[in-house]
Amino acid sequence: MNTSETQMDPTAERKLSLSAHALVLVIICAIGLVGNTVATDIPIADGFVGLIVLYVISMVGLVLTELVPIKLPSVAWISLIGILATLPWTPGSEWIVAQATNVNFLTLATPCLAYAGIAIAKQEIDIAKSSGWKIFIVAVLVMTGTYLGSAFIADLFL
Amino acid sequence: MQRTMEIVLDWRLHVSVLIITIISELIGVIVVPIGIGSILLLPLLYAFILGMLINPNVIKRAGVWIKDSDVSAASPLIVIAIMPFIAKFGTIIGPQMEQIIDAGPALLLQELGNLGTIVIAFPIAVLVLRMGRESIGACFSVAREPNIAIIADKYGLKSQEGTGVMGVYVIGTLFGTFIFAILASLLSTAGIFSIEALAMACGIGSGSMMAACTGALATAVPEMKDQILALAGASNVLTYATGIYLGVFVALPITEKLYDLLGRKDTTIKAGE
Known part of the structure; x- marks a missing residue:
């Protein structure tokens, strides 16, 4: 009984090792480079250097996730490193920004969503079916609520 | 395995x-x-x-x-x-740090706007759709991974609250990118909120939803692209950092209280059947 619960709990996701992350990131960046070249007029060589920069930022973030005792998700560390590396006060930040500019941000999300579409499990479809239309309406309202709520408060204080 | x-x-x-x-x-x-x-x-x-x-x-x-x-x-x-995408977002936020600090108060306070899930979704779930305690799990947050952890910790995932949070999580996984892309593109062209506010609201705490949301905004208003991405990215980092605390200490207690006020008394009996 208990196994179905742990299987369905998305927070209990299998952990891959750091070296596996390093290898997968190479594949992801290669797919990203193809996407970037298809979607934009940016020469493949420029996109290549840009993706190497993003790869290094991601890896530094992953290493920090392992080393630092404060528990933050790896994406939080990665964005922190990306921010620190490109602050106007950071030496060499102009070069990093210039390289990263050669990668289109929206194209980078495309492979991720392809994996997400392929990853949908049978259980997830079963849950969606059995929860029915009520939970669908509630979910749409939940997402609308967080978006409108944040936009409303932000507008008040801008 | x-x-x-x-x-x-x-x-x-x-x-x-x-x-x-x-x-x-x-x-x-x-x-x-x-x-x-x-x-x-x-x-x-x-x-x-x-x-x-x-x-x-x-x-x-x-x-x-x-x-x-x-x-x-x-x-x-x-x-x-999603990691190279998140790294790319970091490199957009860094150069605009001064503007982000200027927007600091709005950026911090809009995190409270995530309680909008309770304002909009919860009354309808309880009063109109007549849902039981699963409405608590469904409506206290936007139901991404950290929020599931909160519910799993407090009620267990097989409870009614667990059913609620998992239901919204799955619908969010299946349709979230579409819903946020639609919300962002409609609101950016409707002119009710400023583009900066809409950008901050894109920091939902989910990489793919933020991608859809900012993508729609930046395509609708290309001249503000860098600003949109920087504000959304900064807001998303804040949500990663604050989301779990807002959920545990504010959103979930409020939802519990509201359920006692609005909820049907007979749902507890029904649950015991």
């Missing part, structure tokens, strides 16, 4: 993603004008649909190409695949 290397080197999976990426990018952004604004269809949305179409759990006949082992291998790769 699959061995790590089988997941990492699942070539059928990676080749599929590569082909889907190329097709999606070749189609490009499509603008669909409707009455109050326009909806932007983005390559990442096509990628998600194409991924589902070759998923044997969705289309049975896709099983000749993608096996069950590929499906389960894809799951841990989602988080890794």
Whole structure:
């Protein structure tokens, strides 16, 4: 009984090792480079250097996730490193920004969503079916609520 | 359990993603004008649909190409695949740090706007749809991974509250990118909120939803692209950092109290059947 619960709990996701992350990131960046070249007029060589920069930022973030005792998700560390590396006060930040500019941000999300579409499990479809239309309406309202709520408060204080 | 290397080197999976990426990018952004604004269809949305179409759990006949082992291998790769995107966002935030500090108060306070899930969704779930305690799990947050952890910790995932949070999580996984892309493109063209406010609201605490949301905004208002991405990215980092505390100490207690006020008294009896 208990196994179905742990299987369905998305927070209990299998952990891959750091070296596996390093290898997968190479594949992801290669797919990203193809996407970037298809979607934009940016020469493949420029996109290549840009993706190497993003790869290094991601890896530094992953290493920090392992080393630092404060528990933050790896994406939080990665964005922190990306921010620190490109602050106007950071030496060499102009070069990093210039390289990263050669990668289109929206194209980078495309492979991720392809994996997400392929990853949908049978259980997830079963849950969606059995929860029915009520939970669908509630979910749409939940997402609308967080978006409108944040936009409303932000507008008040801008 | 699959061995790590089988997941990492699942070539059928990676080749599929590569082909889907190329097709999606070749189609490009499509603008669909409707009455109050326009909806932007983005390559990442096509990628998600194409991924589902070759998923044997969705289309049975896709099983000749993608096996069950590929499906389960894809799951841990989602988080890794979003990492270069998150890194790219960091490099957009850094250079604009001064503007972000200027927007600091609005940026911090709009995190409280995530309580909008309780304001809008909860009364309808309880009063109109007559839902029981699953409305607590469903409505206290936007139901991403940290919020599931909160509910799992407090009630267990097999409780009614657990059913609620998992239901919204799954619908969010299946339709979240579409919903946020539609919300962002409609509101950006409707002119009710400022673009900066809409950008901050895109920091939902989910990489793919933020991608859809900012993608729609930045395509609708290309001249403000860098500003949109910087504000959304900063807000998203804040949500990663504050979301769990807002959930545990504010959102969940409020939802519990409201349920005592609004909820049907007979649901507890029904649950005991």
